[in-house]
Amino acid sequence: MILAALMVIALPRYYYAVYSGRVRGCQAQIKVVGTACQAFYARNMVYPQTVEEMCVETAPAWVVAAPLEAVPRCPFGTPYELVAILQDGTVGGAAALDNPQVGVTINHWDHFEGSWKLSREHIR
C-alpha cells in the first residue's frame, strides 16, 4: 500500500525529470547548431541549407572548414531542420535575387509548445 502510494508520486516525477532533462539537452543542441550556423556563414559567406552541410563527414566539397564534427541529435530523435529567413521577413520561402536570404533559423517545434522562442536560434 505504501509502496503503491510512493510509486504514484515518484514515477510521474521521475518521468518528468527525464523529459525536462531531454528538453534542456535539446535546447543545448539547438544552441550548438546556431553557433555552427554563424561559423559556417563567417567562413563560406552563405547560410547552410542543412545541418549535414555543416558536418565534417557529410559536408559537400565546396564547404570551407565545416564547424561540426558530427550531426547534432535531438534527445527525442527529431531531426533539426534549417529554414531560410528572407530579406522581406518571411521564413521558409525560397530566396530570390530581389529577396535574398539574410539569415537562418532552426525549425524544431516538438516539445517546445508555448515556449517556441526558447527553442530556436535566429542567426543573421
Ligand SMILES: [Zn+2]
Ligand atoms: Zn528536440
